[in-house]
Amino acid sequence: MIVNSAMRRLDAMFPSYFTKGRKHDHFKDFGWPDHLTFDQLYRMYRRNGLAFAGVDKTILKTWQDSPDIWETEKPAESDVESDIRQRFADLRIWQMFSEADRRSMVGRYAGVILRFADSKQFDQPVDTVPGGILGLAGIIPAWEGQLTVAEWDGNQNSETYGEPLFYQFNESAVGDKTQPRQFRVHPDRVLIWSDDGTVNCQSALEPGYNDLLDAEKVKGAGGEGFWKTSRGAPLIEAREGVDAKTLAGQMGAGTPSEFIDAINEQIDNFQSGFDKGLMLGGMTAKPMQITLPSPEHFFAAPVQAFAASLHIPVKILLGSQTGERASTEDAQEWAQTCNARRVTRNRPIIQEFINRLERFGILPEKDWFIDWADLTEASSTEKMSRAKDMAEINAKHPSEYVFTPDEIREVADYDPLTDDQREMDDLPEDEDVLPQPAAE
Incomplete structure (x- = not known):
């Protein structure tokens, strides 16, 4: 009891x-924070190399090429498609979208403010925009900290109940504090870049944030420890029976703080090489011995956990490719991950962007097709290697074709043979098929 x-x-x-x-x-x-704010996530991205690499490598791989918008699944580069491609290139639409994707990984979401040539303010709804594709005047990518919900729809009888009625854009809230643009924005002019298209999502850095802090602790402690060891700051030890007041008086110090400052000055001068000796008046200077454990294992654990939180192989995150087989498998897995981001996250937002352009009369209403290359597709070298293997298999079975010529050409990313080419191949070997040079 x-x-x-x-x-x-x-x-x-x-x-x-x-x-x-x-x-x-x-x-x-x-020492982990209970709750994360956008400012904490933004500072981590700007100042931590692992966070920066995790976000930027994901974006660079996802947007290593840009999509195209076609009227049909088989593009023919019509006049409308050519106008769209040129206008998007002039306004750098795909570059701005990739920047919005980057900012959405740091924060819970990012915003894309659409600028239309409709002679209306940003806080006004959009009706019909004249001028066709020229009615799209540009876009503004915004961080979470720059674009916030100013007013929610609280009318339960409204079709937009629980959705934002207005956003507030404050450009100077993040980064350069001198940027002056501030205005309210109508939802017609805003695309929210996030997993589900809302502001209630999660930062890509949040699951691995604690691991980033742990990696910083190991790296920072190791750097500070090595610095102190190389600097050689001595430990000052007073002999038994030595009066501190007497020592202070001998060094011309009236207060304990002045006494400490005088000792530090003596040590700094000694380490700087100004003095040949260190005079401490009755005290002994001993070298400080710091023994640091090998930091690789302590650093590797949080790095691996952070890489797992982003579904990125550690070798790709750190940029160290060792072992051909392991590197190839990591690259294939990484391509699959970024390809999934294209399909499940970015493509629906691009489709919503096209729907807006249709609704506002900038694009004609059609079943538009978004053509975006498959990141998991084999490279040209791999395709040629497969075609070579297929040809060698045919050579080992001369009595019958295991693979047809067109199948081999398709694997190598070549068009099928035309009828004229087939007739050329069917000619006897001793028949001349090339024009003879003219007689002199």
Whole structure:
């Protein structure tokens, strides 16, 4: 009873150390924040190399080429398609979209503000925009911290109940504080870039944020430890019986703080090479010995956990490609991951963008096709290697074709043979098929 009473009292006085049947508070114990804000995520992206690499490598792979918009699944480069391609190139639409995708990985979402040549303010709804594709005047990518919901629709009888009625754009809220643009924006002029198209999503850095902090601790502690070891700051030890006041007086210091400053000045001058000796008046200087454990294993654990949170292979995250087989498998897995981002995350937003352009009369209403290359498709070298293997298999079975010539050409990414080419191949070997040079 006495022990239980004492434990209850200690539990109440020191809840972090004397617990009964409760788990540890890992966030408090390990120095992790309970809640993450956009400012914390943004600073981590700007100042941490792992966070920067994780976000930017994902974006660079996802947007290594740009999509095309076609009227049909088999493009023919019609006049409308040519106008769209040229206008998008002039306004750098795909580059702006990739920047919005990058910002959406750092924050919970990012915004794309659409600029139309409709002679209306940003807070006005969009009706019909004249001028066709020229009615699209540009887009503005925005960070989460720059674009916030200014007003929600609270009318339960409204079709847009629970959705934003207006957004507030404040360009100076992130990065350059001198940027002046501030205005309210109607939802017709905003695309939300996130997993589900809403502002209630999760930052791509949030699952691995604690791992980034742990990696910073290991790297920072190692750097500070090596610096202190190489700097050689000595430990100052006073002999037994030495009076501190006497030492202070001898060094011309009236207060303890002045005494410490005087000692530090002596040490700094000694380390800088100004003095040949170190005079401390009755005290002994001993070298500080710091033994650091090998940091590789302690650093590798949070790095691997952070890479797992982004579904990115560690070798690709760090840029170290060792082992041909392992590197090839990592590259294939990485291509599949980024290809999935294209299909499940970016393509629906691009489709919504096309729907807006149709609704506002900028594009004619059609079943538009978004053509975006498959990142998992084999390279030209791999295709030629497969075609070579197929040809060698045919050579080993001369009595019959295992693969037809057209099948081999298709694997190598060549068009099938035309009828004229087939007739040329069917000619006898001794028949001349090339024009003879004219007689001199």
